[in-house]
Amino acid sequence: xxxxLIVLFTSLLFNHLAFSxxxxxxxxxxxxxxxxxxxSKYLKKEKYGITKELNRVIVSTPVxxxxxxxxxxxxxxxxFEHTITFSINDAQNVQAxxxxxxxxxxxxxxLKNITIKDALFKAIQVNADGTTTPLEGVFINKNDNGQTxxxxxxxxxxxxxxxxxxxxDKMFFKKID
Numbered sequence: 115x116x117x118x119l120i121v122l123f124t125s126l127l128f129n130h131l132a133f134s135x136x137x138x139x140x141x142x143x144x145x146x147x148x149x150x151x152x153x154s155k156y157l158k159k160e161k162y163g164i165t166k167e168l169n170r171v172i173v174s175t176p177v178x179x180x181x182x183x184x185x186x187x188x189x190x191x192x193x194f195e196h197t198i199t200f201s202i203n204d205a206q207n208v209q210a211x212x213x214x215x216x217x218x219x220x221x222x223x224x225l226k227n228i229t230i231k232d233a234l235f236k237a238i239q240v241n242a243d244g245t246t247t248p249l250e251g252v253f254i255n256k257n258d259n260g261q262t263x264x265x266x267x268x269x270x271x272x273x274x275x276x277x278x279x280x281x282x283d284k285m286f287f288k289k290i291d
Contacts, residue, residue, distance in 0.1 A: 140232035143176040143252040150284050151254055151267040174254040176233035177264060182208060185230055185253055189266050189287035198225075198266065198287050212239060225249070235266060247271060256286060264289050 137145065151174035159166045179185060182202065189198045195215035203209055210225040225237040233254070239247040251268035265288040 138232070139234040140176070140178070143178075143232055143234040146234075146250070146252045146269060147174040147176050147254045147267065150269055151252075151256060151286065170259060172259075173257045174267065175257075177253045177255050178233045179253075182206075182230050187289050188291040190290050191285045191287050194285065196285065196287070210237065235268070 152172055154171045155168070156170075157168040185208075186200045186202055189200070190196070197213045197215075198210055199213075200208060200210045208228040208230060210228055211222060212225060213222045214220070221242055223242060224240050226240055228237040229235075230253070233252050235249070235251040235253060237249045239249055241247065248271065249268055251266050254265065254267050256263050256265065256267070263286075265286055267284060267286050269284050270282070
């Protein structure tokens, strides 16, 4: 009986600790922006007495806006023909659609259960075949060596392979409208 109580007590304690360590939406947005959409690269090569240096720094920071309407518009992924369109209906609910145009395969899917809080974006993508995919991302300002772009960075649960390139597990959708 003592062993059962000890096991029960320790499991409750671990559950409580795990629950208390969950990140707030602001902290989660900062984490995604920092870990998935920021990077730095320094490369120095010397050959025949000539030195070439490359220094590239990409810093992404969450853009927290008080009014969700400020996030509405059309966002397009660079290098892909993927587009996300956000709008607000009369009941002040966010509506969004994802369009994927890849050569001969064009598909559109609706996003449901959309939440935007402290720049953190969460939604469920409903595919044409009825399957669903959870999406998580963050609205960010992406500063690439002095050029700043506003957009939506999304972490993908299922990697995309395009033209035998490395697997893509995140996408940045730049706001175009």
